[in-house]
Amino acid sequence: MHLTGLELRRVRMPLVAPFRTSFGTEECREILLVRAVSDDTEGWAECVALGDPKYSSEYVDGAQDVLTRFLIPALAEHRNLDATTVGRVLDRFAGHRMAKAALETAVLDAELRLRDQSLSSALGAERESVACGVSVGIMDSVAELLDSVADHLEAGYLRIKLKIQPGWDVEPVRAVRERFGDALLLQVDANTAYHRSDVRHLAELDRYGLLLIEQPLAEEDLLGHAHLVRTLTTPICLDESITSARSAADAIALKACDVINIKPGRVGGYLEARRVHDVCVAHGIPVWCGGMLETGIGRAANVALAALPGFVLPGDTSASNRYYRNDITAPFVLQDGHLKVPTGPGIGVEPLKDALADVTTATFWNPL
Template sequence: MKVNGFELRRVSMPLKAPFRTSFGVEHERDVLLVRAETADAEGWGECVAMSEPLYSSEYVDGAAEVIRRFLLPALASQVSLDPRHVARVLEPFKGHRMAKAAVETALLDVWLRERGESFGSFLGAVRDRVPAGVSVGIMDSVPQLLDAVAEYVEQGYVRIKLKIAPGWDVEPVRAVRERFGSDLLLQVDANAAYTLADAVTLARLDDFDLLLIEQPLAEDDLRQHAELARLLRTPVCLDESIESAKDAADAIALGACRVVNIKPGRVGGYLEARRIHDVCVAHGVAVWCGGMLESGLGRAANIALAALPGFTLPGDTSASDRYYAEDITEPFRLDADGCVTVPSGPGLGVQPVRDILDARTTSSDWLPL
């Protein structure tokens, strides 16, 4: 495949409401989009890096710079670009998985559009609809949290994920479970906010019949996660700790998790995400698809991934209006039974709405290849 060049486009997307986690509060996303152009088609990739290096060491300005200075020049040396081999070409550059994922996704999208094949079909999707969960941030009060959860339950979301942090854990979870009952699929996400010294507190969550507790400890400590997993009845799920299929295999071998949250941007792209899925399926470990407040472009790819057979738990594949009053694509909507539809068109199956995209664009650079 011959690529003419890439556009790096920055888009400002205000959130409908602030989203608070253990590591900070987001009010809007500064989205970096990568557009790959050939003579016959264009493809899009979304970088999930945040404005500041809080969730990971990557941040959006740095991602744009590494794409511009290193990743695209490396691709320019290839006579013909096969998106299935992009990861190997970019392997000499350490880290920067979110930047690499955005480039690889853009190339996969344009390649699949030229072939007339959908993203889901290429990855191995077996469903045309996937159940949608929703992530609920830390609130100022328990009553405010209960009101938010009630709204999402009424909308039809089949699973609720509560962000937790020291001081905001047992009581909020207890209140939600008591209000909505044992039938509600409920899980929590700590974003690495605890230490093994908090095991007694985390064990109190066992009383609430949770699906899982996500990333309770530091991302670089599989050994302590394994020790914590032996102390809890609630399954431990790893998120930030898993950046590759090797990481997943190591975590499983150590007994550090019974569930894995696969975020394609965090692991370097959808091909590595599929490899992680395959490793987990081979070892009987459940997986689900996490989210990073993606626009409709990134959401389309995540929904396609979530349709693979090993994704047996609802993911953070919410409708567009969970986070944005206006998406840059046609919005994804929640069906009556709490599912979202997997796009079936070529490539990602969605395109930016040009007027909305242009109105939200804060900068754009064209880089010929």
């Protein structure tokens, strides 16, 4: 496939409500979209980097910079490109997995559209719909939290994930369990907010029958997580620690996790995400698909990935209206706790022209 150029597009989308985690509060998403243009088609992708380097070392302005100065020019050296070639070309640059993922995915979308093949089919998906959970941020009060959980359950979500941090953990979990009962699929996410010295406190969560505790310790602390796996009865899930299939294999070998959350942007793209999935399946480790407050462009690709057989737990693949009043694609709508997997060519969705124009703040064309 001969690419003629790549467009970087900045969009700004307010959230329906502030979303608070242990590393900060998001009220509006500054998003970088990538459009790959060839002689015959185009492909879209979303860079999931946030506005500042708190969740990850990557951030939107940095992603735009490395794409413009290094990654896109590297592709100009190659006359014909597919997603696999893009991955090999970009491999010589250290890090910047979210930026690489966006570039690779845009090319993959264009490539699959030319072949009239869906992303879900190309990845090896086996489901027509995926079970959906929802992530509930840190609230100002337990009463506010309970109201929010009730609203999400009424909307049909099959699993609730509570964001936690020191000072906001045991009490909200206890309150949710008491209000909604033991049958509720419930898990928590710490986003690296705890330390090894907190093991006794984290063990208090064992009494509440959680599906898992996600990333309690720093991303580099595999030995600390291995200690938690041996000490707690609640399964330990790794998120930020998993940046590739190799890191997943290492974590499994060290017995540092019971479950893995796969975020395609964090591991460098959907082709690597499939490799992470395959490693986990081979070792009997269940996986689920995480989210980064994506628009419909990123959400479509995530839903396709989550339809692979190893994704046995509900993911953070929530409906569009969980975060945005108006999405930039046709909205993803929850149906009996599930989202349908797009079956059209590529990621299966396209931006709505007027909706995209309304939120676009800048565009940058990079000819090849």
